[in-house]
Amino acid sequence: MDARTTIPYGRQSIDEADIRAVVEILRSDWLTQGPVVPAFERAVAERCAAAHSVAVNSATSALHIACIALDLGPGDLLWTSPITFVASANCARYCGADVDFVDIDPITSNLSVERLEEKLRKARSDGRLPKIVVPVHFSGQPCDMAEIHELSKEYNFRVIEDASHAIGAYYRGEPVGTCRYSDITIFSFHPVKIITCAEGGMALTNNSRLAAKMERLRSHGITRDPTLMTHAPDGPWYYQQIELGFNYRMTELQAALGLSQLSRLDQFTARRNELALRYDTLLSALPLTPPGRIPETKSAWHLYVVKLQTDSCKVPYRQVFERLLESKVGVNLHYIPVHLQPYYQNLGFHEGDFPQAERHYTQAISLPLFPDLTESQQNYIVCCVAEALQWIKSR
């Protein structure tokens, strides 16, 4: 095994068909605002059994316009998980709204439905209920959406699924993205995610009004629909800006790559699942907690996160992590709890606010997982993990 270059924790899988698809766009009439973005949107919506989809330049942009479409503004509150990428919380701040977090379930590392219910009850009596809750399907395993949906009806909040990890995952037999239990679902197509556009994201919804609004917001708030204008068009050139939008458009190059990648989605998730099961077996004798599963879901396996049995002591964690990096195993940590980031500390969050998330932070290690990871690379990773744990014990 050649271990001179670090095995990354995640990476894209690009084949000749992907390359041809992108090159074909370079020779075509449209580099942006052509026919491929709508084709990619239709293909993802169809794959996920959602009525509408809006492609944008990142999942971060999708989260932003989803929040605006759901009327999030100053004085409003958005709740999400502290164990996520910062974007799941930042979208509220872009809208001038406040953020709060719901602690995680220690088994799945998803937002805990019990903590959510508890916090909602308290928030109701304090008169400070959230307008939006953003469950994050951590590592590709869906949250318990049916229960979250029930709570959304009882407490009158909207739901945006941050499914950045979870295109290709299933919940109760249906693909993530159907929006059966949410208002909007967003995907990320960053290269480490399940399928990639280099950069890209998408928002899915079954609500045509939300879809039309997000479509406008991605392109400056401009419309060419006469029924939305303040007066009849001045001529064929005419458009109106009816609200403040952005340039969050996806290019034709990105969409062509995404469309080509989408045809291998099942292949990618099957391979990820196979490698995850293989990790389970190979690591079973080591003092590690494997990723927690819940029966009603089929994970897309964006990440394979093991937990060290460290009893919350950060020193051995760091040593194991560094030892693995020295062995050129590109482990990663998903995630630093968002409420511990200086930006959020300045907004009043403290260490100790979300104990399960903070415990996760002292134990979780993401091992390399991506479709092109070979079995011999995986064997090497497992050997390095065993060696690092042995080395810690011997010190």
Ligand SMILES: *Cc1c(COP(=O)(O)O)cnc(C)c1O
């Ligand atoms: C990657 C990621 C995002 C942001 O995705 P981009 O496409 O890079 O903007 C948001 N939320 C989660 C949970 C992510 O993993």
